Amino acid sequence: MEACPGGGQWLDAHYDPVACVNTFSSCVALADLSGDGENRLVVGDVGGSGGMKLKVFGGTALLSDSSLLDLPAGLAAFFMDLHEPRIPAVAVASGPSVYVYKNLRPYFKFTLPGSEVNVLEQDVWQQVREGHIDHVTLKEMLESIRKQADVPLSVRSLHFLSLDAAATDEFVQLHKQQPIRRQTVITCIATLKKSTADEDGVSCLVIGTESSDVYILDPEAFIILSKMSLPDAPSMMDVTGQFDVEFRITVACRNGNIYILRRDSDKPKYCIELSAHPVGLVRVGKNVVVGCMDESLQAFTQKGKKLWSVVLPAPVTTMASMDLPTRGFQAVLVGLANCEVHLYRDKNLLSTIKTPDAISSICFGRYGREDGTLIMTTKSGGLIVKILKRTAAFEDRDGAHGPPPAQSIRLNVPKKTKLYVDQTLRERDCGAAMHRAFQMDLSRLRLAATKAYVKALESSLTPMSSSLTEPLKMNAVVQGLGPSFKLTLNVQNTAACRPVMNLAISFLYDESLYRMRNPYMRIPLLVPGLVYPVETFVECTSDKGISDIIKVFVLHEGRSVPLLTAHINMPVSEGVTLN
């Protein structure tokens, strides 16, 4: 248990970095599975290191784990009957089926009805069975059917098309006798109270499928009560209301839109088009909060009106709602890729929880006997349990958002002067001419600058050498008040690795004004990168308080054209003026 900065509202109850739970928020639920008032954590583990498992945690321990037949797509705990003791059943959606567990034992399996099969495909396989066509023809015909495809191919045909030529024979022999079936796959699952809003009321299962349908199942008989269709395959779902009264299903689909389904309509009522694909979907009260792939958190009303949007510091990994009815507190927990979990109430960031690893699933609710428990699993399979302090208070830290308070202070803007009015009138009247004049001056300025630059380059007047063999840089510093000055020249070889040799420095100055101790100096070998200070002393001989320019040349031995030239504006000798 380590200290958690910024999470002063939470107690670190448990952290097991090697709990081996690889799951997502859709496969986690809290439920009182033993009916003793202590909630357990049910996890549909997608495996990774081990197999796919249904795990149950209680307190800090793993209470049970049982193998799952297929990869879990979603998990929900719900009451399916009114029998005492009130123990909820667990529904695990995997593949085309929902497996219902009661008392952690398999109880019922519901499989979605098969979809319609392509008639042509059926004919082709029929012919194969009768031995009329060989595998090459089969492959060609299936390919052509797939291209026309008003009804998509079955899984078997798609599998066949993906096989190598060598493996096709065995595959056909194995499968040709069975009839073709096309099964859709469940993508998400949720629960919907049937007729009462009670905490322990009987709930229906709501299932979203790959074939873009949403089914509502009767909890006792497991028959389809209602079927609704969407424009695209659903990926996340939130359900509220009661089946017999009025309900709303908010579905995030793979096409990046959110659709809102209502009772008495098998088509979506409203559509929210998002700027980026949704990663997490949470309902807070009557609003929908969506975390998107463009690192934003957006809120919409039930009717699809956008309320607010917040930019997040990192991509969203998962989301969950934090609902504390006893304190009237509702917020959204957002797991981020930078190993943080942010808590938002509306658009205000309330607190940040640092986690040792990126979070893959979040679940908030009653665990054990504690109402405000936050359970998170990490990407590496760790399990973190945090408990909300009884005394925790969340304050809106609304500092960064919205207009600053200074904005509402009225500035004392002075009245418009006559000059201002005149200028404005002039600008309005002859704006074009002013612009032209400005542009011409700008061009002239550019020309003058370019000319000066070319001249400097031609006469090596720059303090940077343009020669490729001796790339040098120099700057000069004059120190002192006068009449004696110290002149320091910092020479640097800017080449990558080649040293420069046989250089000298010479000065050109007015000999009636200045006297120099050594007007010609040899420079040692210059190692690349290092700065070599070359120092000399200059004495001003004039007492008239005037100054002049001293020109510095860096020369290569045996060449008359200087490599570098620098003009040093000497300061006025203050020592003389004082006299």
Add this chain to the structure above:
Amino acid sequence: MGLFDKLAGWLGLKKEVNVLCLGLDNSGKTTIINQLKPSNAQAQDIVPTIGFSIEKFKTSSLSFTVFDMSGQGRYRNLWEHYYKEGQAIIFVIDSADKLRMVVAKEELDTLLNHPDIKHRRVPILFFANKMDVRDALSSVKVSQLLCLENIKDKPWHICATDALKGEGLQEGVDWLQDQIKTMRT
């Protein structure tokens, strides 16, 4: 005073002392108090306490009035209103609930830092209850997790108990009685 005490003892009048019984919900406070009562006054069924209840029992020299506080989260803010009256505290811990040991510690820290308790030398008796449960932590482990060694300015004592059978309770109550007696004299 000593003579008066003895006289009171002969007459069967015992010193009254107010004790607070605190701890998380489901830790066994009411069960412990029930066990300490005379067997003819014991209740058969223990239900979660709402708010608080006042119970009385006697030991060889003292007459205890126990404020049995409810441990449920929503009633825990009632505790602090009784700190002033309490001359001793019984703090009950569910040794089998490892997950909520941090919550117990948090509540204990809040208790110890409360102005009504902080500067008083109130004896605190800890009952590490539910020792009969299979995975229960030992009393040493419980005192480690609650950082009891940091309590320097108050006398405290921890007992491993099983309130269903009544094991360990008498030892704790004897200690409490001695502490209260030494406080008085």
